[in-house]
Amino acid sequence: MGKPVSKVREAKLELYRRQGKIHAREVEGRFNQLRWGMVWFTQIIFYGLCWLPWESNGAVRQAVLFDIAHEKLYFFDLVLWPQDALLLAFALITAATALFLTTALAGRLFCGFACPQTVYTMIFSWIEARVEGDHLARLKLDQRPMDAQKLGLRLLKHGIWAVLAGWxxxxxxxxxxPIRELLxxxxxxxxxxxxxxxxxxYAAFTYIQAGLAREAVCQHMCPYSRFQGVMFDPATRNVAYDHPRGEPRSLRRQAGTTGDCIDCGICVEVCPTxxxxxxxxxxxxxxxxxCIDACDQVMDKIGAPRGLIRFASENELAGRVAAPGMLWRPRLAVYAGVLVVVAGLTAWTLDQRSLLRVDVLRDRGALARETADGQIENAYTLKLAxxxxRPRRxxxxxxxxxxxKIVGDSEFAVAAGSLTPVSITVxxxxxxxxxxxxxxxxxxxxxxxxxxxxxxxSSFALR
Structure with missing residues (x-):
């Protein structure tokens, strides 16, 4: 008989949040600081810009205002009208192209740092951690039956969320x-x-998306997560795990026999999705x-170099050296080219934008009329926008x-932001x-x- 074959049972580490609601562990590090920097930057602009007054032609108004009732968009000294819709289209195309270019270069950076869903989820999660405790305390609270303490904490948390969503x-x-009129x-x-x-x-939307749905939006509701892959290629840099360096994993790292990954699972615990x-x-x-911040801290503790998890491309992880000019591969050249062209068109359109628009309509009912003094007259309607x-003449x-020559008045007053039809006889x-x-x-x-x-x-009829 041959020797009995020994069977080795592989034990897989079961993480504390394998199922159910995700309670991400807080972590410090450079990427976390960048994320909070974006939170402060975007929210100071969002919450503060609507309060900024702006003086224009002796009158004080809100600096940024979408005045739908009067069909105007005020943006500091710039006033846009429905006729300027082309500028809005150019702005949207520019933003979309910039997003595609960023994605082709470094994956979903916008999602991780500047997306409103990410920003407000961070704020709501921070409030939750201050009220209910760290990730383990929140997990235990979820598993506890409802009692007075749990009810009080939940009411406090949801109350703060509701106030923030309302504001x-x-x-x-x-x-x-105008917010001073709205309040x-x-x-x-x-x-x-x-x-x-x-x-x-909008209050309900913010409350549900940032407080309740959270990572489900990124996982199941966001269309961008579904089609982003078409913008990736082997040279796109994403958050990636260096598999050759990290494997095989071992709770007790031994140089030369095991990889650098000690299978602590902290990279999973800090992941918001x-x-x-x-x-x-x-x-x-x-x-x-x-996960990079978390892994770098673990590497520091075990004396291993940082970068086991890092921003890296598929080519880099596979050991392939990028060819010269690889950064300007075809898809990047296309995205960058479109971005430059559309941004240039936007700037040119804005520069050539006139504060006056004129439409000429000739009176079709009477092409021409002869006067007693030997003149032929044509009647026109000019629409002056x-x-x-400010009002102008x-x-x-x-x-x-x-x-x-023009018969009668040739100078006309037109109110600010209005269209005035005037009659002209030539x-x-x-x-x-x-x-x-x-x-x-x-x-x-x-x-x-x-x-x-x-x-x-226009044209002039002699007979």
């Missing part, structure tokens, strides 16, 4: 209704129907870098192959021998600033 909703609506109506419960709807909706980065690249990973945020002139001598229809050109210029000038083509 976030007020701030959001404050960008559409008194909120206090007296006298908001308009649309304002009330958005206050309730609950994945094990050692299993390879996963769509749930948001590239937050917290004053895009500036505009001077109308006309020229062409005829001896043209005359020419009867004796000029030209074809029946001749091209002419109207020129409209601001009386206080001749640089604000628009030309518009």
């Amino acid at each position: 976030t909703a007020i701030t959001f609506v404050g960008y559409f209704t 008194p109506t909120v206090a007296t419960l006298s908001t308009g129907p649309w304002e009330a709807f958005w206050l309730i909706f 609950g994945i094990d980065i050692r299993d390879g690249l996963q769509y749930q990973c948001i590239n937050c870098g917290l 004053n895009i500036a945020d 505009f001077i109308v002139t006309v020229d062409g192959p005829l001896t043209l 005359s020419a001598p009867v004796g000029e021998q030209l074809p029946g229809i001749v091209p002419i050109r109207f020129a409209v210029a601001a009386a206080d600033d001749p640089a604000v000038r628009v030309g518009e083509r």
Whole structure:
């Protein structure tokens, strides 16, 4: 008989949050500091910008305001109208292309550091940790039956969440209704129907997404996590585990016989989406870098070099040396090219944007009429749109192959941000021998600033 075959049972470390709600362990490190830096940066802007006053033409208004009722967008000195929708389209395309370029370079950096879902989940989780304790205390609290202490902690936590969600909703609506006008109506419960709807909706949305759904949004609801893979290639740098260096794992690291990974599981405990980065690249990973911070601390304690988990590309982990110019591989060149072109178009469109728009309509009912003094007259309607945020007077002139002149008034006042139709009569001598229809050109210029000038083509009927 041969020797009995010894069977070795492999024990797999079962982590404390294998199932159920994820309670991420807090960790310190450079990536955690960067994440909190982004939280402070974005939220100071969001919560503070709507309170910033701005003086324009002697009047004080909110610096940033989407005034839907009057169809204006105020952005400091810039006032945009519905006719400027092309600028919004360019801005959205620029932002999307920048996101694609960032993803191709370093994965889901936006998700891990600047996404509103990430930012508010961090804030809500921080509040939860201050009220209920660290990750282990929260886990034990979840498993306890309901008692007075647990009920009190839960009510306190959800109460703070509700207040924060409510203030976030007020701030959001404050960008559409001036916040200094909105607050008194909120206090007296006298908001308009649309304002009330958005206050309730946005507060509930923030509360559910950041307080209750959390990582489920990144795992199951975010469409970006599903199609991000098409923007990756072997040179994209993601949070990755150095498998050759870390394996085989052992709780007692022995140089030369085991890898650097001691299978402590802390990299999993700190992950806000609950994945094990050692299993390879996963769509749930948001590239937050917290597992890097955790692993670096463990490496420091065991005397091993940092970087067992780090930002690295597939080529780097496989030992392949990147070819010169690898950073400018085709997909990056395409994304960067589109970004430069669209950003350039945005800047050019903004620079060429006129504060005056003119539309000329000729009276089709009467092409031409002859007067007693030997003149032929044509009637026109000019629609003058004053895009500036102050009233202006505009001077109308006309020229062409005829001896043209304007009969009556040629200067018109137009209120700030309004469109005013004006009637213009143009005359020419009867004796000029030209074809029946001749091209002419109207020129409209601001009386206080001749640089604000628009030309518009039309035609003049001689018979």
